[in-house]
Amino acid sequence: MSSSLQQVGLAVKRLQWRHHREANRRLAPLGLSLVQWDTLRHLHANPGASLHRLAELTFQTDQSMGELAKRMVDRGLIERVGGPGRKVQHQLTPTGDDLRRAGGEAVDAVLTESLGRLSPDERETLHDLLLKAAEPS
Template identity: 65%
Template structure:
Protein backbone atom coordinates (compact mmCIF):
# COMPACT_ATOMS: atom_id res chain seq x y z
CA UNK A 1 0.00 0.00 0.00
CA UNK A 2 1.26 3.46 -0.84
CA UNK A 3 0.76 6.00 1.95
CA UNK A 4 0.34 9.71 1.37
CA UNK A 5 1.77 12.08 4.00
CA UNK A 6 -1.78 13.14 4.96
CA UNK A 7 -2.74 9.50 5.58
CA UNK A 8 0.28 8.95 7.81
CA UNK A 9 -0.38 12.20 9.69
CA UNK A 10 -3.96 11.11 10.33
CA UNK A 11 -2.81 7.67 11.52
CA UNK A 12 -0.35 9.31 13.96
CA UNK A 13 -3.13 11.56 15.25
CA UNK A 14 -5.53 8.62 15.64
CA UNK A 15 -2.91 6.65 17.58
CA UNK A 16 -2.23 9.65 19.80
CA UNK A 17 -5.97 10.04 20.46
CA UNK A 18 -6.25 6.33 21.29
CA UNK A 19 -3.33 6.61 23.70
CA UNK A 20 -4.83 9.69 25.37
CA UNK A 21 -8.18 7.96 25.93
CA UNK A 22 -6.56 4.77 27.25
CA UNK A 23 -4.13 6.68 29.48
CA UNK A 24 -6.94 8.83 30.88
CA UNK A 25 -8.87 5.68 31.81
CA UNK A 26 -5.77 4.05 33.33
CA UNK A 27 -4.86 7.14 35.40
CA UNK A 28 -8.38 7.88 36.67
CA UNK A 29 -8.22 5.37 39.57
CA UNK A 30 -5.13 7.23 40.79
CA UNK A 31 -7.04 10.51 40.79
CA UNK A 32 -4.80 11.90 38.05
CA UNK A 33 -5.58 13.46 34.72
CA UNK A 34 -3.23 12.84 31.83
CA UNK A 35 -1.79 16.37 32.02
CA UNK A 36 -1.22 16.02 35.77
CA UNK A 37 0.66 12.75 35.31
CA UNK A 38 2.60 14.27 32.41
CA UNK A 39 3.61 17.14 34.71
CA UNK A 40 4.80 14.70 37.37
CA UNK A 41 6.74 12.75 34.73
CA UNK A 42 8.46 15.86 33.40
CA UNK A 43 9.30 17.12 36.89
CA UNK A 44 10.89 13.76 37.65
CA UNK A 45 13.05 14.12 34.54
CA UNK A 46 13.71 17.84 35.01
CA UNK A 47 13.65 18.76 38.72
CA UNK A 48 13.28 22.45 39.52
CA UNK A 49 11.72 23.17 36.11
CA UNK A 50 10.22 26.59 35.64
CA UNK A 51 6.55 27.17 34.98
CA UNK A 52 7.32 28.09 31.38
CA UNK A 53 9.44 24.96 30.83
CA UNK A 54 6.64 22.77 32.18
CA UNK A 55 4.03 24.56 30.09
CA UNK A 56 6.07 23.88 26.95
CA UNK A 57 6.71 20.25 27.89
CA UNK A 58 3.01 19.60 28.59
CA UNK A 59 1.74 21.51 25.51
CA UNK A 60 -0.02 24.23 27.50
CA UNK A 61 0.10 27.97 27.78
CA UNK A 62 1.94 29.51 30.71
CA UNK A 63 -1.38 30.76 32.09
CA UNK A 64 -3.17 27.40 31.94
CA UNK A 65 -0.16 25.60 33.36
CA UNK A 66 0.05 28.16 36.18
CA UNK A 67 -3.52 27.30 37.20
CA UNK A 68 -2.76 23.58 36.99
CA UNK A 69 0.40 23.98 39.09
CA UNK A 70 -1.53 25.78 41.83
CA UNK A 71 -4.14 22.99 41.93
CA UNK A 72 -1.42 20.32 42.01
CA UNK A 73 0.40 22.15 44.82
CA UNK A 74 -2.87 22.42 46.76
CA UNK A 75 -3.23 18.63 46.42
CA UNK A 76 0.30 18.11 47.73
CA UNK A 77 1.64 16.64 44.46
CA UNK A 78 4.20 19.34 43.75
CA UNK A 79 5.75 22.21 45.62
CA UNK A 80 6.44 25.63 44.22
CA UNK A 81 9.70 27.15 45.43
CA UNK A 82 11.30 30.53 44.75
CA UNK A 83 13.90 30.54 42.00
CA UNK A 84 16.26 33.23 40.76
CA UNK A 85 14.63 36.63 40.43
CA UNK A 86 10.86 36.30 40.19
CA UNK A 87 11.00 32.75 38.84
CA UNK A 88 9.13 29.95 40.55
CA UNK A 89 10.57 26.45 40.39
CA UNK A 90 8.62 23.24 40.86
CA UNK A 91 9.49 19.98 42.62
CA UNK A 92 7.77 16.68 43.24
CA UNK A 93 6.55 15.90 46.72
CA UNK A 94 6.66 12.36 48.13
CA UNK A 95 3.00 11.94 47.19
CA UNK A 96 3.67 13.30 43.72
CA UNK A 97 6.53 10.83 43.25
CA UNK A 98 4.36 7.95 44.49
CA UNK A 99 1.63 8.82 42.00
CA UNK A 100 4.16 9.40 39.23
CA UNK A 101 5.51 5.87 39.68
CA UNK A 102 2.02 4.35 39.82
CA UNK A 103 1.04 6.35 36.75
CA UNK A 104 4.19 5.20 34.94
CA UNK A 105 3.23 1.56 35.54
CA UNK A 106 -0.24 2.24 34.12
CA UNK A 107 1.22 4.11 31.13
CA UNK A 108 3.76 1.36 30.44
CA UNK A 109 0.93 -1.17 30.27
CA UNK A 110 -1.17 0.99 27.94
CA UNK A 111 1.73 1.67 25.58
CA UNK A 112 3.00 -1.93 25.58
CA UNK A 113 -0.49 -3.13 24.69
CA UNK A 114 -0.74 -0.56 21.91
CA UNK A 115 2.47 -1.71 20.22
CA UNK A 116 2.26 -5.43 21.00
CA UNK A 117 1.53 -6.35 17.37
CA UNK A 118 4.93 -4.98 16.27
CA UNK A 119 8.13 -7.00 16.37
CA UNK A 120 11.12 -5.49 18.14
CA UNK A 121 12.61 -4.64 14.75
CA UNK A 122 9.42 -2.96 13.56
CA UNK A 123 9.22 -0.94 16.76
CA UNK A 124 12.84 0.20 16.30
CA UNK A 125 12.09 1.08 12.67
CA UNK A 126 9.00 3.08 13.62
CA UNK A 127 10.89 4.89 16.37
CA UNK A 128 13.71 5.71 13.96
CA UNK A 129 11.32 7.00 11.32
CA UNK A 130 9.53 9.22 13.83
CA UNK A 131 12.89 10.53 15.10
CA UNK A 132 13.80 11.42 11.52
CA UNK A 133 10.53 13.26 10.92
CA UNK A 134 10.62 15.08 14.27
CA UNK A 135 14.28 16.06 14.14
CA UNK A 136 16.04 17.38 17.24
CA UNK A 137 13.80 18.31 20.18
CA UNK A 138 14.73 21.78 21.46
CA UNK A 139 12.88 21.18 24.76
CA UNK A 140 15.16 18.30 25.83
Protein backbone atom coordinates in the same frame (compact mmCIF):
# COMPACT_ATOMS: atom_id res chain seq x y z
CA MET B 1 -0.21 0.67 -2.80
CA SER B 2 1.58 3.44 -0.95
CA SER B 3 -0.06 5.44 1.82
CA SER B 4 -0.71 9.12 1.25
CA LEU B 5 0.69 11.73 3.62
CA GLN B 6 -2.84 12.31 4.88
CA GLN B 7 -3.32 8.60 5.61
CA VAL B 8 -0.05 8.46 7.54
CA GLY B 9 -0.92 11.63 9.45
CA LEU B 10 -4.34 10.25 10.32
CA ALA B 11 -2.85 6.94 11.52
CA VAL B 12 -0.46 8.83 13.82
CA LYS B 13 -3.35 10.94 15.15
CA ARG B 14 -5.58 7.88 15.71
CA LEU B 15 -2.88 6.12 17.72
CA GLN B 16 -2.21 9.27 19.74
CA TRP B 17 -5.93 9.72 20.43
CA ARG B 18 -6.29 6.05 21.47
CA HIS B 19 -3.32 6.36 23.85
CA HIS B 20 -4.63 9.62 25.30
CA ARG B 21 -8.16 8.34 25.86
CA GLU B 22 -7.11 5.01 27.36
CA ALA B 23 -4.37 6.55 29.52
CA ASN B 24 -6.86 9.05 30.96
CA ARG B 25 -9.26 6.19 31.71
CA ARG B 26 -6.58 4.16 33.51
CA LEU B 27 -5.14 7.15 35.38
CA ALA B 28 -8.56 8.26 36.65
CA PRO B 29 -8.62 5.79 39.60
CA LEU B 30 -5.35 7.41 40.75
CA GLY B 31 -7.00 10.84 40.61
CA LEU B 32 -4.81 11.88 37.68
CA SER B 33 -5.32 12.99 34.11
CA LEU B 34 -2.73 12.29 31.44
CA VAL B 35 -1.55 15.90 31.48
CA GLN B 36 -1.12 15.80 35.27
CA TRP B 37 0.86 12.57 35.08
CA ASP B 38 2.94 13.98 32.23
CA THR B 39 3.73 17.02 34.38
CA LEU B 40 4.84 14.76 37.24
CA ARG B 41 6.97 12.74 34.82
CA HIS B 42 8.68 15.81 33.37
CA LEU B 43 9.19 17.37 36.79
CA HIS B 44 10.88 14.17 37.96
CA ALA B 45 13.22 14.34 34.96
CA ASN B 46 13.72 18.11 35.33
CA PRO B 47 13.70 18.95 39.04
CA GLY B 48 13.40 22.66 39.71
CA ALA B 49 11.74 23.36 36.36
CA SER B 50 9.93 26.65 35.92
CA LEU B 51 6.28 26.81 34.88
CA HIS B 52 7.38 27.99 31.45
CA ARG B 53 9.68 24.99 31.02
CA LEU B 54 6.96 22.59 32.18
CA ALA B 55 4.53 24.20 29.73
CA GLU B 56 7.00 23.60 26.89
CA LEU B 57 7.61 19.99 27.91
CA THR B 58 3.89 19.17 28.23
CA PHE B 59 2.73 21.08 25.12
CA GLN B 60 0.65 23.58 27.08
CA THR B 61 0.43 27.35 27.25
CA ASP B 62 2.07 29.12 30.16
CA GLN B 63 -1.39 30.14 31.40
CA SER B 64 -2.85 26.61 31.33
CA MET B 65 0.29 25.23 32.99
CA GLY B 66 -0.03 27.87 35.71
CA GLU B 67 -3.60 26.83 36.45
CA LEU B 68 -2.71 23.14 36.39
CA ALA B 69 0.29 23.66 38.68
CA LYS B 70 -1.86 25.59 41.17
CA ARG B 71 -4.31 22.69 41.38
CA MET B 72 -1.44 20.21 41.73
CA VAL B 73 0.13 22.30 44.52
CA ASP B 74 -3.26 22.44 46.27
CA ARG B 75 -3.46 18.62 46.06
CA GLY B 76 0.04 18.22 47.46
CA LEU B 77 1.50 16.66 44.30
CA ILE B 78 4.10 19.34 43.62
CA GLU B 79 5.51 22.25 45.57
CA ARG B 80 6.98 25.61 44.73
CA VAL B 81 10.47 26.35 45.94
CA GLY B 82 12.60 29.45 45.66
CA GLY B 83 15.23 29.59 42.97
CA PRO B 84 17.94 32.04 42.07
CA GLY B 85 16.72 35.61 42.33
CA ARG B 86 12.96 35.78 42.10
CA LYS B 87 12.68 32.59 40.07
CA VAL B 88 10.10 30.08 41.30
CA GLN B 89 10.95 26.45 40.75
CA HIS B 90 8.88 23.32 41.23
CA GLN B 91 9.55 19.89 42.64
CA LEU B 92 7.64 16.70 43.31
CA THR B 93 6.30 15.92 46.74
CA PRO B 94 6.52 12.33 48.01
CA THR B 95 2.82 11.91 47.15
CA GLY B 96 3.42 13.27 43.65
CA ASP B 97 6.33 10.94 43.14
CA ASP B 98 4.28 7.93 44.28
CA LEU B 99 1.54 8.87 41.81
CA ARG B 100 4.13 9.42 39.07
CA ARG B 101 5.35 5.87 39.49
CA ALA B 102 1.85 4.36 39.70
CA GLY B 103 0.76 6.41 36.70
CA GLY B 104 3.81 5.24 34.78
CA GLU B 105 2.70 1.66 35.24
CA ALA B 106 -0.78 2.53 33.93
CA VAL B 107 0.62 4.35 30.90
CA ASP B 108 3.11 1.55 30.20
CA ALA B 109 0.21 -0.91 30.12
CA VAL B 110 -1.58 1.24 27.53
CA LEU B 111 1.51 1.50 25.36
CA THR B 112 2.24 -2.22 25.68
CA GLU B 113 -1.16 -3.00 24.15
CA SER B 114 -0.28 -1.12 20.98
CA LEU B 115 3.43 -0.46 20.58
CA GLY B 116 4.27 -3.64 22.48
CA ARG B 117 2.98 -5.63 19.52
CA LEU B 118 5.92 -4.35 17.49
CA SER B 119 9.22 -6.14 17.59
CA PRO B 120 12.11 -4.28 19.25
CA ASP B 121 13.54 -3.55 15.78
CA GLU B 122 10.17 -2.24 14.55
CA ARG B 123 9.84 0.00 17.63
CA GLU B 124 13.34 1.37 17.05
CA THR B 125 12.55 2.04 13.39
CA LEU B 126 9.26 3.71 14.29
CA HIS B 127 11.00 5.85 16.90
CA ASP B 128 13.70 6.89 14.43
CA LEU B 129 11.13 7.71 11.74
CA LEU B 130 8.98 9.77 14.11
CA LEU B 131 12.02 11.72 15.30
CA LYS B 132 13.04 12.33 11.69
CA ALA B 133 9.55 13.49 10.72
CA ALA B 134 9.42 15.84 13.74
CA GLU B 135 12.70 17.57 12.89
CA PRO B 136 12.31 21.20 11.84
CA SER B 137 12.66 21.79 8.12
